[in-house]
Amino acid sequence: MASVDIEIAGRTYPVACRDGEEPHLRSLAALVDRKAREAAGALGNMGETRQFLFASLLLADELKEAHGGNAPAYDATPDPAVADALERLAERMERLAERLESRG
Template sequence: MANIDVEIAGRKYSVACRDGEEAHLRSVAALADKRARDAADALGSLTETRQLLFTTLLLADDIQDMQSGGKGPTPPAAVDEELVAALESLADRVEALARRLEAPAPLEEPRLTP
């Protein structure tokens, strides 16, 4: 198992991958980083969570364009279905996290002590 460092949205991450997949992981991390920078450039100051949410949405939009035959960053024939499923799952998780972070904190009931 290989371990490489990637940078996305100005943060460095150490990521494990199978031996021989380092170049592929660096390539997809570069795509994610570009989309993170696109989101920040287009929307201005964002929290880290919101930037990653919009990054995920931009990547999901790219995938949807490719699946529908649109002009995405790579030809539709090159779509990796496992990658599509992983990104869609990630988008769902980031959206759920963003909703939880943006929701008002529930008020706690005062507890009576005996």
């Protein structure tokens, strides 16, 4: 398992990925970074969590437009492995947000 440091909105985050996927992860991070900076530029000073929220919304909007105005097909059947991974990610993001807010 490889580890990559990615920078988004001026902060560096260590992220694990499969060996050989480092360049792909860096390119995705660069896209998210551009959107986070775009959101901050358009909306002014905001917290990191809100900046990531708006960056996500901008990316989702682009994805929807790329699919002719329709969101990609979505299978509502939950995958337990994906649900567990998303839950762990959400918990990790909440802990990170709490740490960042306590620094402010």
